[in-house]
Amino acid sequence: xxxxxxxxxxxxxxxxxxxxxxxxxxxxxxxxxxxxxxxxxxxxxxxxxxxxxxxxxxxxxxxxxxxxxxxxxxxxxxxxxxxxxxxxxxxxxxxxxxxxxxxxxxxxxxxxxxxxxxxxxxxxxxxxxxxxxxxxxxxxxxxxxxxxxxxxxxxxx
Amino acid sequence: xxxxxxxxxxxxxxxxxxxxxxxxxxxxxxxxxxxxxxxxxxxxxxxxxxxxxxxxxxxxxxxxxxxxxxxxxxxxxxxxxxxxxxxxxxxxxxxxxxxxxxxxxxxxxxxxxxxxxxxxxxxxxxxxxxxxxxxxxxxxxxxxxxxxxxxxxxxxxxxxxxxxxxxxxxxxxxxxxxxxxxxxxxxxxxxxxxxxxxxxxxxxxxxxxxxxxxxxxxxxxxxxxxxxxxxxxxxxxxxxxxxxxxxxxxxxxxxxxxxxxxxxxxxxxxxxxxxxxxxxxxxxxxxxxxxxxxxxxxxxxxxxxxxxxxxxxxxxxxxxxxxxxxxxxxxxxxxxxxxxxxxxxxxxxxxxxxxxxxxxxxxxxxxxxxxxxxxxxxxxxxxxxxxxxxxxxxxxxxxxxxxxxxxxxxxxxxxxxxxxxxxxxxxxxxxxxxxxxxxxxxxxxxxxxxxxxxxxxxxxxxxxxxxxxxxxxxxxxxxxxxxxxxxxxxxxxxxxxx
Numbered sequence: 208x209x210x211x212x213x214x215x216x217x218x219x220x221x222x223x224x225x226x227x228x229x230x231x232x233x234x235x236x237x238x239x240x241x242x243x244x245x246x247x248x249x250x251x252x253x254x255x256x257x258x259x260x261x262x263x264x265x266x267x268x269x270x271x272x273x274x275x276x277x278x279x280x281x282x283x284x285x286x287x288x289x290x291x292x293x294x295x296x297x298x299x300x301x302x303x304x305x306x307x308x309x310x311x312x313x314x315x316x317x318x319x320x321x322x323x324x325x326x327x328x329x330x331x332x333x334x335x336x337x338x339x340x341x342x343x344x345x346x347x348x349x350x351x352x353x354x355x356x357x358x359x360x361x362x363x364x
Numbered sequence: 365x366x367x368x369x370x371x372x373x374x375x376x377x378x379x380x381x382x383x384x385x386x387x388x389x390x391x392x393x394x395x396x397x398x399x400x401x402x403x404x405x406x407x408x409x410x411x412x413x414x415x416x417x418x419x420x421x422x423x424x425x426x427x428x429x430x431x432x433x434x435x436x437x438x439x440x441x442x443x444x445x446x447x448x449x450x451x452x453x454x455x456x457x458x459x460x461x462x463x464x465x466x467x468x469x470x471x472x473x474x475x476x477x478x479x480x481x482x483x484x485x486x487x488x489x490x491x492x493x494x495x496x497x498x499x500x501x502x503x504x505x506x507x508x509x510x511x512x513x514x515x516x517x518x519x520x521x522x523x524x525x526x527x528x529x530x531x532x533x534x535x536x537x538x539x540x541x542x543x544x545x546x547x548x549x550x551x552x553x554x555x556x557x558x559x560x561x562x563x564x565x566x567x568x569x570x571x572x573x574x575x576x577x578x579x580x581x582x583x584x585x586x587x588x589x590x591x592x593x594x595x596x597x598x599x600x601x602x603x604x605x606x607x608x609x610x611x612x613x614x615x616x617x618x619x620x621x622x623x624x625x626x627x628x629x630x631x632x633x634x635x636x637x638x639x640x641x642x643x644x645x646x647x648x649x650x651x652x653x654x655x656x657x658x659x660x661x662x663x664x665x666x667x668x669x670x671x672x673x674x675x676x677x678x679x680x681x682x683x684x685x686x687x688x689x690x691x692x693x694x695x696x697x698x699x700x701x702x703x704x705x706x707x708x709x710x711x712x713x714x715x716x717x718x719x720x721x722x723x724x725x726x727x728x729x730x731x732x733x734x735x736x737x738x739x740x741x742x743x744x745x746x747x748x749x750x751x752x753x754x755x756x757x758x759x760x761x762x763x764x765x766x767x768x769x770x771x772x773x774x775x776x777x778x779x780x781x782x783x784x785x786x787x788x789x790x791x792x793x794x795x796x797x798x799x800x801x802x803x804x805x806x807x808x809x810x811x812x813x814x815x816x817x818x819x820x821x822x823x824x825x826x827x828x829x830x831x832x833x834x835x836x837x838x839x840x841x842x843x844x845x846x847x848x849x850x851x852x853x854x855x856x857x858x859x860x861x862x
Contacts, residue, residue: 209792217532224539232551238822241546241553244810248539255532262528290585290787293577293759297780300763301773309764316763317756323584324752331753338757342764350415352768 214260221252292323308357309347313339371719374419375727383420384427384724388731391428392739395435397749398445400758402432402634402674403690404579407571408758410698411765418702419720425698426721427728429691433634433670434478434736439747441467441474447747450634450670453642460658468740472601473608473660474667475736477616481668482729484620485627485675489682490722493711496683500708505819506827508684509812510836512805515630515686517843519798522632527847529794536785537802540565541810548814560774567697569766569779570803575690576762577783578790583755601740612664615645623669627676630801633689634670634677641669675725682706682718686805693800 225246233240296316304312314335321331346352374380387409394405405428413421436448440455441462451458461470503511516534523530543554544564555561609616619641626637645665646655655662677688678695685706687693699706704717711718766779790796820826828834 213788213792227554231546231553232549234549239814239817241549241551244806245539245542245553248535248542251535252532252539255528255535258528259526259532286585290581292584293580294780294784296759297577297763297776297783301776301780313760313763317760320584320756320759321752324755326750326752334753335756339760342757342760346764346768350412350768352764353771354764354767 208263211260211263214256214258214263217252217256217259219256221249221254221256224249224252289323292320296320304355304357306357307359309354310339310343311357311359313342367716368719370716371721371723372716374716374720375423375723379417380420380423380724383416384423384728384731385735387424387427388431388728388735391431392435392735393749394428395432395447396438396739396743396747397751397754398439398443398447398747400754401448401575401579402429402436402450403571403694404575405429405432406691406694407568407575408761408765410568410571410694411768413698414701414768418704418717419724421698421702422695422704422721423724423728425691425695426724427731429674430478430482430671430728430732431735433674434475434667434732435739437471437474437478437667438739438743441470442743442747448635450638450673451667452635453638453670454663454666456656457659457662460656461660461663464658466658467743468601469604470658470660470663471740471743472603472605473663475601475733475740476605476609477619477664477667478671478736479729479732480616481620481623481671481673482675482732483726484617484668485624485672486722486725486729488624488672489675489678489725493679493683496679497708497711500683502832503708504830504833505812505816506830506833507836509809509816509827510833510840511684511686512808512812513840514836514843515680515805516798516801516809517840518630518632519801521843521846522629522636523795523798524636525793525795529792530798533789533794533796534798534802536789537799537804538806538809540570540782540799540803541806547807547811548818558774560770560772564807565778565803566769566775567694567803568769569775570782571690571694571697571800572762572766573779573782573784574786574796574800576758577779578786580755580759580762581783581787582791583751601737608660608664612661615661615664616668619645619665619668620672622665623672624676624679626669627673628679628688630680630686630688632673633691633797634673637673637676638666638670642666671729678725682710682721683708685808687801690797690800693804696804 228242228245228249231241231245233242296319300312300316307315317335317339318331321335322328343354347354390409391402391405394400395402406425409424409428413424416424432448433450436446436451437458438447440446440451441458444455444459446452446455458470458474461467520527520530520534539554541564543561545552545562552562622641622644623634623637626632626640627634642662642665645662646652649655649661651659651661673689674691677692680686680688681692681696685696687696696706704710704713762779763776766775767773769775786796786799789799816826828837
């Protein structure tokens with residue numbers, strides 16, 4: 208079932224790629240324009256996605272068992288949510304680091320991830336504080352990366 | 365000789381030697397922690413190598429990858445959980461030996477075979493790469509086009525599992541490679557008005573997303589960790605090694621040869637080399653019944669193969685700019701960043717950089733012996749490092765590392781999006797190696813095709829007009845027809861049996 212959906216997703220992505228590629232400007236002197244390769248890739252997406260979907264549709268027994276598999280997975284939304292947690296925290300970093308600064312944002316990310324995995328409060332707090340400071344100073348002072356310092360403390364962190 | 369001495373001078377500096385030592389320790393640590401792969405270690409290392417000179421930067425990658433592949437055997441032996449996928453083939457044998465109280469003996473022979481395999485692969489790299497480079501000097505756009513297509517085709521047909529999924533994964537990588545300004549017309553493609561995307565998708569955030577972020581998401585989606593070493597190990601690390609080496613030296617040679625060959629094939633890394641070598645070992649062994657019960661022979665073959673595969677993968681990467689595995693795909697990006705354009709001309713460079721690279725390989729593999737010994741003695745500290753503390757640190761490294769490439773949040777977004785897509789694909793059994801090859805080789809395929817077409821006025825038959833080009837073209841066609849040929853052959857043999 209999941210392969211069927213992914214196959215359909217690839218078909219959709221293929222169509223979008225082909226349509227977008229047709230809008231690329233080209234030069235009359237060129238026999239093959241900038242749309243050639245993206246269009247071929249889009250076509251490949253459609254064919255591959257179709258083959259993947261059909262391979263699922265042809266085997267109904269497999270389809271049913273996969274549906275049952277999926278049913279089990281649907282019963283575990285917590286796992287899905289926790290797997291998306293790192294991604295959500297990256298979005299949090301992108302949105303808040305300019306205001307909070309990298310040091311504080313990294314501390315919050317580390318501390319919350321450790322607490323979610325039931326690390327002891329003292330260990331989580333102390334290791335998050337020390338390690339976020341080490342990473343921050345390694346990159347900003349030693350490698351001279353201009354990491355966001357944050358407007359909250361007027362760049363004093 | 366002068367270039368060799370130049371190479372020696374580049375390596376034998378305090379800075380480079382310290383970098384090799386530090387990278388070795390980092391590689392041992394990452395390899396020994398279950399769930400962290402050698403590719404992930406290298407991807408996380410790249411932002412730091414960005415600020416190093418070329419020789420220490422490459423030395424760091426070589427040392428990290430070699431050590432991580434060996435160290436993957438440590439949790440495999442004690443916990444039956446391979447530290448890296450390259451150790452998965454023989455983890456059962458190592459663990460069975462550990463349960464018999466022979467953990468250090470198993471790790472000792474693992475270590476010696478890894479060192480032997482690594483040096484064997486390096487010798488092949490030194491000999492074959494120079495020879496191939498002379499041939500490659502005659503290559504033009506036609507040959508490079510076919511060579512890249514050959515590499516992409518291999519990545520599909522070598523991958524385990526569904527070939528449709530491997531093809532779609534490859535196309536995903538190829539699509540990423542088309543982002544940015546078109547080489548011929550200068551038209552922006554899939555940039556969505558973002559100026560940072562004009563130069564294309566940066567390779568390093570993609571790698572961090574594919575290997576580090578997707579692994580983090582897998583970890584947080586799994587059950588809580590339960591790492592507990594139940595066994596004691598008081599045996600000696602090296603006492604039984606001479607006995608095993610004397611008995612199984614042909615296996616070491618065979619495993620190393622298979623590993624180097626498989627490693628040199630695009631898309632097939634150390635893990636596939638280990639699986640194939642283990643299968644060959646079992647098939648040819650006189651003690652087949654002992655396999656799975658803790659048999660040293662299988663460990664000898666496979667652990668020689670995975671480390672030689674790491675060196676073997678550098679052959680196509682250095683000579684043709686075509687990565688043999690995920691690690692060399694990252695290395696190619698680093699080589700470009702350091703102004704060492706991979707290809708036959710790298711061997712003509714008089715500064716000795718290529719010799720420095722060879723020396724680094726040998727040095728890193730030799731250093732594996734004392735550092736590996738130390739790691740075996742301290743095994744339990746490494747494998748009991750709690751992932752719940754380690755994973756948040758890795759996430760912060762991912763964010764800062766992706767940002768550090770261009771000091772841009774766009775790269776953090778790229779890492780996030782690629783990480784999400786990769787997680788979706790990996791959790792549905794899509795192989796990732798074809799996607800990486802697609803990303804690395806996509807530009808090579810398109811640019812060489814376009815420049816060949818401009819040169820010949822759009823004549824497609826010109827791709828078969830030159831002898832080497834035609835040979836490579838026929839090889840590609842043969843690879844693509846191989847499933848059909850195999851099906852016809854199977855049908856024919858079945859009918860003749862009836």
